[in-house]
């Protein structure tokens with residue numbers, strides 16, 4: 001009995017040391033989330049955000065992950081195209097950016113379990129009558145995408161639109177303006193964001209479930225960072241089980 005107690009105490013002491021060796025010892029008490037905050041409802045800026053000016057579903061999830069680790073969440077906002085490099089080089093701890101988990105990206109990063117299903121949609125002018133399917137985009141339409149988004153590769157590689165018919169921008173927020181002012185016939189972008197942007201700008205959303213496959217969002221970490229990945233997956237599992245993810249989707253106006 002006594003022996004057992006001593007042994008338990010020794011194990012406890014060793015594991016406390018092991019934990020502090022992994023988490024403490026000069027390492028920051030911040031968890032840095034890389035994102036591109038031009039993607040409502042997942043991440044956007046607002047005067048009073050959840051973390052500084054940043055708000056959205058991903059910010060709320062990342063905040064819970066940070067809390068579970070007793071850390072403070074820091075948001076690093078950058079271009080979407082630079083996020084994979086930022087997490088692979090350790091500039092940020094993880095990427096929470098409505099990022100679709102796919103094989104191409106899996107070559108550079110590890111993904112958490114998925115937490116949201118989306119697909120691409122087409123955002124067009126409210127009176128547009130000639131775009132009802134993705135195939136219609138091939139009829140000489142000028143189409144906007146955001147550089148490096150899955151919408152970019154779908155328009156480029158799957159639909160194979162002519163290069164001079166594709167306009168690549170850095171932010172979805174900006175490119176839908178060009179649908180509004182008639183410079184573009186359509187923007188191809190993720191469903192939830194497309195709906196939010198269309199609503200805010202008096203535009204229309206066209207879906208095509210046959211052409212646009214389901215995409216699963218996941219959080220990315222540096223390849224091999226299983227310690228963080230497990231913590232992320234634990235929080236995601238909890239938030240799925242207790243309905244928090246669904247509640248966030250409603251709260252942020254899915």
Ligand code: ARG
Pocket residue numbers: 035036037038039042043080096097098099100101148149150151190215
């Ligand atoms: N789901 C798309 C992708 O992974 C778009 C994500 C854009 N996210 C953002 N935070 N801007 O390519």
